Amino acid sequence: MEEGAVVGHVSMLAPGCHIGKRAEIGVGCGLALNVRVEDRAKIASLCGIDNGAFIGAGSAVGPMTLVGTQARVEGGVLIPAASFVAKRANVASQKDSLCVVSNHSSEMACQPV
Secondary structure, eight states, X not given: OOTTOEEOTTOEEOTTOEEOTTOEEOTTOEEOTTOEEOTTOEEOTTOEEOTTOEEOTTOEEOTXXXXXXXXXXXXXXXXXXXXXEOTTOEEOSHHHHHHHEESSGGGOOXXXX
């Protein structure tokens, strides 16, 4: 955990997690093995971030969202509340989030990286 980072109560960080400068992890989140949260990224309450996922600098993950194994949310992208980002998906821009992010996993249309 780097300078100025905060983690909400009852959140769990598995071994190998990296939390960047001034990053925020909300209440009741679970970050699995080797998750990387870059500087100034915000993860809202009650989120699950799976093994090896990457949350880029300045991005925001809305509450009650699941980010799958080895998925990438690049810097500055906003993921809406109660969303699902498929494993190995790459959300490189806000426009990408329209096809990679879904409230129903059966609607996933984009190719994983």
